[in-house]
Amino acid sequence: MIFIHPTAEVSDKAKIGDGTKIWHHAQIRENAEIGENCNIGKGVYIDFGVKIGNNCKIQNYVSVYHGVVIEDDVFIGPSVTFTNDLYPRAFIWSEEKVSKTLIKKGASIGANSTLICGITIGKFALIGAGSVVTKDVPDYALVYGNPAKITCFVCECGRKLENFEDNKKDNLVKGICKFCKKEIFINKNNFKKWKK
Structure with a gap:
């Protein structure tokens, strides 16, 4: 069942997944796609053609x-x-000027952050509040600041990874979460960028 608050403005041409809730004064434009079990907060604006997963x-x-x-x-x-x-x-607009931005599975973006277009935020990456993100963020990286920089790598649970081990067989470094004990594998090139 979909819930749409009476003050929300949702286009008839938008696709909304089952279990999704859209709250006060949100605006969802035509051809936007929102997956199942999403929560769209007060005053959110979702432009035409935007795609949001489950x-x-x-x-x-x-x-x-x-x-x-x-x-x-x-x-x-x-x-x-x-x-x-x-x-x-203001005087020039064209579909060709639109730069794509991809936010991958499980990523979290902190309050008041600004993402400059044309970037990819990796799986389970974490963006600190108030950051200005101008470049791609690798999977599992924690970044913050203006401009945002890698400060460490995090687990899927959001906690900092520690005890890194070089995996000699491939291009990965293994980090272990002290909290949930999960092993996370980080691309060695991304790991080296952080260690510089």
Whole structure:
């Protein structure tokens, strides 16, 4: 069952998955696709053609513009803004100017962050609150700041990984979560970027 608050504005041409809740004053444009069991907070704007996976939580006053794809199990904190034009001008608009942004499965983006278009946020990556993200973020990386930089790598549970071991057989480094004991494998090249 879908819940749409009476003050929300949802296009008849939008696709909304079962179990999704859309709260006060949200606006969902035509051809937007929102998966199952999502929570769309107060004042959220979802532009035309945006694709959002299942089990996503998009907190109050987030703006998700055309060109953004959000995979399953993603958390977007309050007042996060996605851009979609690297060279914005009020008098020039064209579909060709839209730069794509991909948020991969399980990623979390902290409150008041701004994501410059044309980037990919990796699986289970974590963006600290108030960050300005200008480059791709690797899987499992924790980044924050302006511009956002890698500060460590995190587990799927969100806790910091420790006790890294070099896996000699392939291009991966293994990190272990002290909290849930899960082993996470990090691309060695991404790991080296952090260690510089």
